[in-house]
Amino acid sequence: MRGGSVVFATEIVNVDSVNLGTLVLRVAIGLTFAAHGYAKFFSGGKIAGTGGWFDSIGMRRGKMHALTAASTEIVAGVMLAAGLLTPFAAMAMVATMVVAGWTVHRDKGFFIVGEGWEYTFVLAVIAVGVATIGPGEFSLDSAIGLDGLHGVAGLVISAVGGVAAGAAHLAVFFRPGSVEND
Secondary structure, three states: OEOOEOOOHHHHOOHHHHHHHHHHHHHHHHHHHHHHHHHHHHOOOHHHHHHHHHHHOOEOOHHHHHHHHHHHHHHHHHHHHHOOOHHHHHHHHHHHHHHHHHHHHHHHOOOHHHOOOHHHHHHHHHHHHHHHHOOOOOOHHHHOOOOOOOOHHHHHHHHHHHHHHHHHHHHHHEOOOOOOOO
16 A cells, blocks of 8 residues: 555556566577477487387387477477467477376476476476466567467466376377387
8 A cells, every 4th residue: 555545566566577577488488498399300319219219108109209299399489489379389388298297207206307307397387377477568479469368268278278188198199118110
């Protein structure tokens, strides 16, 4: 209260700093995610090696999954960084992290130093947070008038949609103990 009147958050927080902070989060997490997809295409064993590894952990049609995972990581990461269809980019990130967390990290504890699920969890939560807060004014969504899909809608699209998509993907394709080369 200031002089008997209510002080709103917009009077306390500089809105430009919120937009700038959201931009920093979007770009950092989006480009980190995209870099993982790029690495699947161009580093180490490339798509063939990644596909063989996916086969070895029980993801049927490993090469297809390598292509899908790499492409999803690049496209969703760049979309989140740019603030384009932000809740849907976040949904793709969450789905990918659900699959990675379940297939690779779930039995290894929490901490990433032991190959646990900490990293996949943090990426997914930040993506959901950005989708919930909204992409901010410094985004393509704002530039084209699609910046209204945040709040509860952004949360539901990214979190519920992402977990559902990841779970469906696992139900259809994850068969631990079986190797199917394609």
